[in-house]
Amino acid sequence: MASSLPISPVTAAVPSKSNLPLRNIPGDYGLPLIGALKDRLDYFWLQGEEKFYQSRIEKYQSTVFRVNMPPGPTIAKDSRVICVLDQKSFPILFDVEKCEKKDIFTGTYMPDLSFTSGYRVCPYLDPSEDRHTKLKQWCFDVLAKNGRNFLPEFHKAIDESMVLWEKDIAGGKRGDVSGEVKQFAFNFLFRAICHHDPAAPGPGSLGRDGGPGASLWALPQLAPIAGQTGLPHVVEELAFHTVSLPSILVKGKYDAIHNFVKTYATEALDMAEASGIERNDAIANLVFFLGFNAYGGFNILFPEVVAFIQSAGKDLMHELHEEVKGAVTDGTVTLQALENMPLLKSVVYEVFRFKPPVPYQYARAKTDFIIENHENSFQIKKNELLYGFQPIVMHDPKVFDNPDEFVPRRFMGPEGQKLIKYVFWSNGPETEKSTVHNKQCAGKDLVVTMARAFVAEMFLRYKDYTLEIEGAGNAAKLFFTALTKA
Structure with a gap:
């Protein structure tokens, strides 16, 4: 979700030759089926995600190694990947000359069409495909056409949720962060x-079921790679990680959102047809773009933001409140006001x-080539699947001081600004632009802007808050127990 369109492709600087010693890629895939199943059980239950990677980095003394990635048998035909888990090797994943992204949006398996x-839909297309170029350019055009709507609609939507939080707390209840994020993130988009x-009432109305419906529709598409549902381990393994869930289970939710888009997104759909995109193709992509990519990302990101800020303490909250209050001059969060909040941006x-x-x-891999980590070089063969887990990459101690510590001011000042290029979340470096020639998120700039707007709206209205977290992983739920109004 971005608005500027440089036309040159983004290509990572990965050498075809290297002065570093050439090392065989360590690790193995084990016996057919058994090796993949063992790695899946390690990943979800015996070790957990973080330890799964760290234990292998320690075992092989390498951030590049071979392993099986979920879901493995029997959903994925081939679970074998080469992990690249450091800042030097990871950018190969963005090199459109050496690698392709066809049908690997969800990794080693692909949900049924x-x-x-x-x-x-566009996330499963490679930049070399003509449909990718048309669909992504259309996404840019739709975002540019509606750019002025996002901040006002976001303010309106989050204000509605803030009123409910305050009402619940005043009545002795807790403010449901997780539930209300589903409402305002979906509604403003x-x-x-x-x-x-x-x-709103009327034809195609989704009521308060829009966000929850989108979440339910996304669930079976992501279930094979998403653990920690809160269900017993055996049930989760059999129900989610061993067989594909059929789309019929969520057809009603999808059809409702599809009907809403078909009925009301006429401007965007007319633009698609004018660009040579079939209208039904455009509807399916817009549902995915809004109800899966954008909404799904915000639904994850916004609760993480309030949780991390609370972990840093009330002093940070008060500093953010003062910064927001000083930058917002007329009570309205604007793009210009956001640019005058360096602490908020860094957070x-x-x-x-x-x-x-x-x-x-x-x-x-499209061809054979050499990659490097900080210590060695490695030979990659054509058709091998490479994989990177971005939280590990962005904790690379060769780049970030105190990488496991949440440092609110890390990206402030001249030296902090230099570190922004090492932030990866959008299928590319944060300092690069999304184009039709790469796979970087079309809404990259919008996502960052709205994350900053979320913090600004919170601290424009509140000095601080107290948050409770129940559960863990994907099953975690967040609640406000106190909100101190400004």
Whole structure:
């Protein structure tokens, strides 16, 4: 989701030759089926995600190694990947000359096309495909056309949720952060693009089911690679990681959102047809773009933001409140006001560094080539699948001091600004631009802007807050127990 369109492709600087010693890639895939199943059990249950990677980095003394990635048997035909988990090797995943991104948006498996009306939507397309160029350019055009709508619609949507939080707390209850994020994130996006309130009564109304419905539709598409649902381990393994869930389970939710987009996003859909995109293709892509990519990302990101800020303490909250109050002169959060909040900007980038909303990236080698980590070089063969887990990459101690510590001011000042290029969350470096020639998120700039707007809106209204977190992983729920109004 970005607005500027440089036409040159982004190509990572990966050498074809290297002065570093050439090392065989350590690790193995084990016996057929058994090796993949063992790695999957390690990943979800016996070790957990972070330890899964760290234990292998320590075992092989390498940030580049071979391993099986979930879901493995029997959903994925081939679970074998080469992990690249440092700042030097990881950028190969963005090199469109050496790697392709066809059908690997969700990694080693791909959900059935029945989830998206039979269309391969843009995230599953490679930049070399003509449909990718048309669809991504259309995304840019839609964002540019509606750019002025996002901040006002966001203010309106989050204000509605803030009123509910305050009412619940005043009544002795807790303010449901996780639940209300589903409301305001969904509502502001669809209001901005479709020019109609999805919660308003009338034809195609989604009521308060828009966000939760989008989450349910996304669940079976992501379930094979998403652990920690809160269900018993055996149930989760059998229900989510062993077989593909059919789209019929969530067809009603998808059809409702599809109907809303078809009914009200006429301007965007007319633009698509004028660009040579079939209207039904455009509807499927816009549903995915708004209800999966953008909404799904915000639904993950916004709760992480409030949680990390609380972890840093009330002093940071008060500093953010003072910065926001000083930058917002007329009570309205604007782009100019956001540019005058350097602490807030740094805090948001630090959250992206710790918990990027999309932690996984994949790419398949188009040819043979050499990659490097900090110590060695490695031979990659054509058709091998490479994988990077971005939170590990963005904790590379060769780049970040105290990488495991949340440092709110990390990206402030001249030296801090230099570190922004090492922030990866959007399928590319933060300092690069999304174009039709790469796979960087079309809404990259919008996501960062709205994350900053979220913090600004919070601290324009509140001096501080107290948050409770129940559960862990994907099953975690967040609640406000106190909100101190400004």
